Amino acid sequence: MLRNSIISHVSLAVLISYSYSSKVDRPRGVSLTRNVLYDPSKDFACFDGSGRMPFSQVNDDYCDCHDGSDEPGTSACPNGSFHCTNAGHRPLNIPSSRVNDGICDCCDGSDEWAKDSSCEDSCKELWRNEHAHLLRQAAAASRGVEVRKEYSARGVQKKAEDKERVANLRKEIEEIKANEESLKVRKENAEKAENDAKDAERVVWTNFKEKVQQQHDARQAANAFTELDTNKDGSVSADELRQHPELDESAEDDEFTEDEARDILEAVSVEAPEFIEVTWGKISEKFQSKPAAETEANEAHEEETPQINLPDDPVWSSDTKFIAAAADEARRQYDEQQKKKSDLERDIQKLEKEIEMDFGSDEAFHELHGKCFELDTHEYTYKLCPFDKTAQKPKDGGAETSLGRWGAWSGRGNKYSAMKYLSGLKCWNGPDRSTTVNISCGDENKLLSASEPSRCEYKFEFTTPAACEAIEVPDRPHDEL
Numbered sequence: 001m002l003r004n005s006i007i008s009h010v011s012l013a014v015l016i017s018y019s020y021s022s023k024v025d026r027p028r029g030v031s032l033t034r035n036v037l038y039d040p041s042k043d044f045a046c047f048d049g050s051g052r053m054p055f056s057q058v059n060d061d062y063c064d065c066h067d068g069s070d071e072p073g074t075s076a077c078p079n080g081s082f083h084c085t086n087a088g089h090r091p092l093n094i095p096s097s098r099v100n101d102g103i104c105d106c107c108d109g110s111d112e113w114a115k116d117s118s119c120e121d122s123c124k125e126l127w128r129n130e131h132a133h134l135l136r137q138a139a140a141a142s143r144g145v146e147v148r149k150e151y152s153a154r155g156v157q158k159k160a161e162d163k164e165r166v167a168n169l170r171k172e173i174e175e176i177k178a179n180e181e182s183l184k185v186r187k188e189n190a191e192k193a194e195n196d197a198k199d200a201e202r203v204v205w206t207n208f209k210e211k212v213q214q215q216h217d218a219r220q221a222a223n224a225f226t227e228l229d230t231n232k233d234g235s236v237s238a239d240e241l242r243q244h245p246e247l248d249e250s251a252e253d254d255e256f257t258e259d260e261a262r263d264i265l266e267a268v269s270v271e272a273p274e275f276i277e278v279t280w281g282k283i284s285e286k287f288q289s290k291p292a293a294e295t296e297a298n299e300a301h302e303e304e305t306p307q308i309n310l311p312d313d314p315v316w317s318s319d320t321k322f323i324a325a326a327a328d329e330a331r332r333q334y335d336e337q338q339k340k341k342s343d344l345e346r347d348i349q350k351l352e353k354e355i356e357m358d359f360g361s362d363e364a365f366h367e368l369h370g371k372c373f374e375l376d377t378h379e380y381t382y383k384l385c386p387f388d389k390t391a392q393k394p395k396d397g398g399a400e401t402s403l404g405r406w407g408a409w410s411g412r413g414n415k416y417s418a419m420k421y422l423s424g425l426k427c428w429n430g431p432d433r434s435t436t437v438n439i440s441c442g443d444e445n446k447l448l449s450a451s452e453p454s455r456c457e458y459k460f461e462f463t464t465p466a467a468c469e470a471i472e473v474p475d476r477p478h479d480e481l
């Protein structure tokens with residue numbers, strides 16, 4: 001009985017809701033796309049399968065379905081959704097709790113259907129304002145698009161030039177390589193001639209030095225003989241040798257015995273030739289001259305045996321100098337070519353890196369490469385050098401802090417809407433600094449803002465014409481019907 005009375009009341013409500021709905025013949029709060037699910041000639045099935053009921057229970061202000069699908073036009077279900085047609089503007093879905101809550105949520109006022117609400121239809125005015133705003137945006141975007149076209153043209157040209165340059169540099173390297181072997185052979189031959197000439201002179205020089213050394217040694221031996229032969233009888237005896245205890249070969253017994261002295265001399269005494277040839281060789285390193293006792297001999301000794309210290313290499317002959325100069329020149333030419341080759345290879349590498357860079361679908365972002373943009377805040381100057389780095393510098397003149405090196409495009413959806421800079425200066429007890437740069441269309445290249453939303457992760461907002469795309473502004477709103 002009770003249900004019947006509700007139904008009769010509801011049938012009226014359904015009638016009312018039909019008549020109150022827009023021109024379209026569909027239940028209140030139902031969008032055109034969902035209308036097919038509300039067929040008055042059939043029972044209604046909840047979208048989530050939680051129930052099935054006579055169609056009269058749709059919009060009867062009593063929540064029957066768990067998902068609220070039976071009450072699209074009332075606030076009976078806590079989780080329902082109400083569809084505003086908003087003719088003249090754009091359709092909108094609002095939570096059904098806002099239906100008949102006294103606040104105008106839909107610009108056509110359709111959510112406040114129960115009372116004589118003061119909701120005026122503001123859809124047309126809203127549309128006019130929005131349209132004007134869109135037109136202004138579109139105008140700004142189209143100015144940006146014009147600049148972007150220039151950027152793009154330059155970027156495309158730059159890439160073509162870079163490619164041509166790489167081709168030319170490769171040609172130069174090929175030429176160098178063609179010459180390389182002959183220069184190398186020339187260098188090696190010249191160096192061999194140089195070495196041969198120098199080696200030959202070194203042999204002569206070494207012989208000469210040996211002779212000088214021998215003469216020097218002989219003079220020292222003769223002087224030692226004179227000093228040792230104290231009785232001047234023309235031979236050095238064991239007794240005379242014993243006057244030099246430093247020559248004792250077994251010093252443990254604290255005595256330089258006659259036998260020990262004879263062992264060294266290999267005789268009772270030796271005369272000058274044998275002394276110079278044999279004995280001197282055994283004692284020369286230990287022998288100490290006695291200058292105090294032999295003042296005259298010592299003076300003579302010093303005069304006669306000056307220190308000889310000849311260099312390892314002779315003064316080269318003019319022929320050898322000529323050959324060495326030729327070798328120097330061959331070396332210089334070869335090294336010069338090698339350096340030129342590695343310089344060219346480095347240039348090619350740099351250009352190829354630039355060619356491979358992603359400057360956008362039309363190369364427009366190439367314009368920003370090699371440039372830097374700054375933003376002054378109270379405390380810091382922030383810096384964005386696109387495709388290179390981000391940084392922060394204290395305004396009181398401290399050192400620049402790296403906030404990241406160029407990483408990659410990182411926009412969601414449109415990848416060119418954001419850039420990521422990584423591996424900046426490591427934070428104390430934290431990660432490396434990094435920066436996300438959000439890119440949007442603007443009349444000019446400008447760093448708009450810089451912030452640090454989470455520790456050591458920076459966020460820049462940057463506008464550039466390179467990101468501008470034409471905005472299509474519809475002449476009239478997209479009405480559902």
Ligand SMILES: [Ca+2]
Pocket residue numbers: 057058059060061062063064070071
């Ligand atoms: Ca219901």
Ligand SMILES: [Ca+2]
Pocket residue numbers: 098099100101102103104105106111112
């Ligand atoms: Ca409302």
Ligand SMILES: [Ca+2]
Pocket residue numbers: 228229230231232233234235236237240
């Ligand atoms: Ca003697």
Ligand SMILES: [Ca+2]
Pocket residue numbers: 248249250251252253254255256257260
């Ligand atoms: Ca001894």
